[in-house]
Amino acid sequence: MLLRSLFVESKKLRVFDFDDTLVKTTSFIYVTNKGKIRKLTPGQYAVYKEKPGDEFDFRDFQKVQNPNEIKKITSVLRRIVASSGGQGVHILTARAAHKPIRQYLKDIGINMSKIYVTALASNNPKDKADWIEDKIDNEGYDDVYFADDSLKNVNATKQMLRKKDVKWRVQHIKH
Numbered sequence: 001m002l003l004r005s006l007f008v009e010s011k012k013l014r015v016f017d018f019d020d021t022l023v024k025t026t027s028f029i030y031v032t033n034k035g036k037i038r039k040l041t042p043g044q045y046a047v048y049k050e051k052p053g054d055e056f057d058f059r060d061f062q063k064v065q066n067p068n069e070i071k072k073i074t075s076v077l078r079r080i081v082a083s084s085g086g087q088g089v090h091i092l093t094a095r096a097a098h099k100p101i102r103q104y105l106k107d108i109g110i111n112m113s114k115i116y117v118t119a120l121a122s123n124n125p126k127d128k129a130d131w132i133e134d135k136i137d138n139e140g141y142d143d144v145y146f147a148d149d150s151l152k153n154v155n156a157t158k159q160m161l162r163k164k165d166v167k168w169r170v171q172h173i174k175h
Contacts, residue, residue, distance in 0.1 A: 013141035017148035027060035046150035086114030096121035125156035
């Protein structure tokens with residue numbers, strides 16, 4: 001890896017979560033269990049321990065409701081987009097819909113021409129780690145940055161990256 005890096009420029013992958021990483025919204029996850037409904041914020045959901053019989057409703061995530069930009073992290077995203085032209089920059093979300101995210105980022109002035117938004121429609125931390133691993137294994141990325149508010153996602157990704165011969169940094173976003 002070191003010898004290769006002396007002669008070949010690294011291929012950078014920059015991955016940002018959306019909810020509670022780039023933006024706070026008034027979207028909730030509704031959890032029904034034994035007839036009782038609980039409303040969780042994305043931050044509460046990130047640390048929620050699933051119980052047998054839980055049913056999840058993500059209806060609020062079909063749009064970006066009352067967005068409040070998290071400027072500390074969007075400024076990092078803006079710098080990376082400016083320096084890379086957006087090459088290798090991805091928004092990776094557990095949401096099922098990508099269009100509202102693209103529109104929100106465009107609305108706050110982020111150049112979306114080369115940025116990809118991937119909506120996994122899954123809250124399983126392994127799915128985010130697997131997605132990043134696929135990019136490393138199949139697209140040749142060897143320099144990875146990942147930012148997410150969910151400690152579960154952060155830990156799953158770190159566990160996967162420790163087994164890879166790539167430069168990496170994983171940032172747990174705390175508010």
